[in-house]
Structure formats: structure tokens, C-alpha cells
Amino acid sequence: MISIIFEVTCSLFAWLSLYAFFCCWNKHRSYEWSCRLVTLLHGVIVTCLSGYIALLDGPWPLTHAGSPNTSLQTHVLSLTLGYFIFDLGWCLYFQTEGDLMLFHHTLSICGMIMVLGLGKSATEVNAVVFVSEITNPLLQTRWFLREIGCYHSILGEVVDFFFVFLFLVLRIGGGALIVYAMVTSPDPIWLLKAGGLAMYIVSLRFMVEISCFVRRKILKKFNSWRSMRSMNAPVKTNGHLAAH
Numbered sequence: 001m002i003s004i005i006f007e008v009t010c011s012l013f014a015w016l017s018l019y020a021f022f023c024c025w026n027k028h029r030s031y032e033w034s035c036r037l038v039t040l041l042h043g044v045i046v047t048c049l050s051g052y053i054a055l056l057d058g059p060w061p062l063t064h065a066g067s068p069n070t071s072l073q074t075h076v077l078s079l080t081l082g083y084f085i086f087d088l089g090w091c092l093y094f095q096t097e098g099d100l101m102l103f104h105h106t107l108s109i110c111g112m113i114m115v116l117g118l119g120k121s122a123t124e125v126n127a128v129v130f131v132s133e134i135t136n137p138l139l140q141t142r143w144f145l146r147e148i149g150c151y152h153s154i155l156g157e158v159v160d161f162f163f164v165f166l167f168l169v170l171r172i173g174g175g176a177l178i179v180y181a182m183v184t185s186p187d188p189i190w191l192l193k194a195g196g197l198a199m200y201i202v203s204l205r206f207m208v209e210i211s212c213f214v215r216r217k218i219l220k221k222f223n224s225w226r227s228m229r230s231m232n233a234p235v236k237t238n239g240h241l242a243a244h
Contacts, residue, residue, distance in 0.1 A: 004078060004116050011082025015042070019086070033147065035090055036140050042083045043136030049076045050130035061127035061178055066120055066187020073122035080129055081112040104202045111195045121188050127178050128199060131170040138163040164214060171203050 015038055022034035053076060054060075059067050069077075088105040091097040115125045142159050145151040182188050182196045 001117070004074065007075070007078040008081050008085075008116075011079045012085050013082075015083050015086040019090075031094065032096065035087075036143055038083075039087065040137055040140040040144075042080075043133050043140065046076065046080050046083075046129060047133045047137065049079075050126050050133065054127045054130050059123050061124045062181045065124045065181045065185035067123050068120050069115070069122035073126050074116065076126060077112050077116055077122055077129070080133075081109065081116070084109050084112070100202065100205055104199070107195060107199050107202065111192065111199070114192060114195070118189070121182075121192055124178055124182050124188065124196070125192075128175065128196070131174045131178070132199075132203075134170055135163055135167045138166070160217070164210060167207070167210060172207055175200050175203055 018041070019034055019038050022037045023031065026034055026037075049072075053070075053073055057070070057072060058064075059070075084105055088102070088109065091102060091105065111125055111128075115121045138159050142151065142156070142163065145153075145156050145159065150156065179196045179200045183193050188196075
């Protein structure tokens with residue numbers, strides 16, 4: 001357990017050091033810019049690692065919920081735990097996030113601490129990390145595109161599409177399968193099952209916000225298309241086409 005605490009502490013220090021480096025490197029940018037660079041890097045690294053564990057290294061989370069932690073699972077969760085502690089502290093200090101995101105971070109931290117302390121159930125928690133973090137790089141890319149004025153482009157449309165698609169398929173669809181495996185398995189403790197259900201409810205709440213965003217975007221595009229169509233339509237005057 002002492003080695004895990006040391007590993008989490010090193011992870012926290014590494015993310016803090018990386019943030020400090022980005023702040024010095026981007027002095028003309030905001031602190032949020034540097035923090036989101038850290039978040040982007042964490043999302044890419046942890047998505048690759050947790051995806052490798054869930055899909056290739058195993059054990060399979062839908063059939064082995066509650067199984068003992070592997071060393072690789074422990075390393076990845078320690079790395080992620082250090083990041084979430086850093087990010088929660090940053091959000092609280094700068095007061096940039098609402099209650100829902102703070103609750104999400106708190107649940108994540110408590111869940112990882114519990115799994116690392118128990119020495120089991122990292123299989124399903126690692127899978128939750130994978131389906132949750134896979135959309136994070138796209139979310140951060142979307143923010144950076146806004147900051148540099150390139151969001152309203154084909155690239156912005158592609159990023160939005162894949163963000164919504166992956167969120168619905170993996171975080172909502174895949175997350176439902178993982179939570180079902182946790183709840184129906186006799187091995188995970190009840191507190192971890194309750195935490196998994198709470199995390200999924202948070203994801204559903206995020207889905208509502210994303211659905212509202214998609215609806216606004218579709219309506220905006222429809223209204224823009226209708227305006228362009230009305231502008232290009234020939235104008236009739238006294239039953240005859242107006243001269244151009």
C-alpha cells in the first residue's frame with residue numbers, strides 16, 4: 001500500500017510539474033490553456049493505456065468484475081488518480097466548474113482510492129476510465145479550436161461529430177454494460193456498485209446537456225439553410241419574376 005501511495009504522489013507531482021512547465025512556456029496564454037494541455041495529454045495517454053488493458057491485456061471487464069488487480073491496472077489507476085487530484089484542486093482554486101463536474105471528480109477519486117486500497121475491481125474501474133476518457137481529447141480539442149478561432153470550420157464539425165458519437169456509443173452504451181456487469185457480479189462490494197451507478201447517472205446528466213447542444217446546433221444550421229434558401233429564391237412582383 002505504501003508503494004501505491006508513493007506512486008500516486010509521484011503522479012500528482014508529475015502533473016503539477018507539467019502544468020508549471022506549460023504555464024512558463026505559454027506565458028501569453030491563460031492558466032486554463034495550460035491546464036487543458038495537461039488534460040489533453042492525460043486523456044491521450046490514459047485512453048491508450050486503459051484501452052490496451054480493457055481490450056487486449058485483460059481480464060475482460062464484462063465477465064471478470066471484482067477480480068484481483070494486476071500490476072499494470074494498478075500503475076494506470078495510480079497515474080490517473082494523481083491527475084484527478086490535481087485537476088480537482090485546480091478547479092476548486094479557480095472555480096471554473098459547476099457542481100456536476102466537481103461531483104464527477106470526487107466520485108472518480110473515491111472510486112480509484114477504494115479499488116487501489118482493496119486490491120480488486122480495477123478491471124471494471126479501468127474500463128470505466130477508458131469509456132470516460134476517450135472523449136476527453138476531443139473535448140479539449142474543441143476548446144482549443146474555439147480559442148484560436150477555428151471552431152466554425154470543417155475540422156470543428158468533425159470533432160463535434162466524433163465527440164457526440166463516441167460519448168453515446170462508449171460512455172453511455174459501453175458504460176451501461178460495465179455497470180450491469182458490476183451490479184450483477186457477486187464479487188464487487190456494494191459501495192463500489194453504488195459508486196458505479198452514481199457515475200453512470202452523472203454520465204446521463206452530461207448526455208442531457210450534450211443533447212441540448214446537438215439540438216441547438218441542428219436548429220441553428222436549419223435556420224441558416226432556410227435563410228440562405230429564401231435569399232436565393234426568385235422574387236415575384238405582380239405575378240412576374242422580378243428583374244435582377
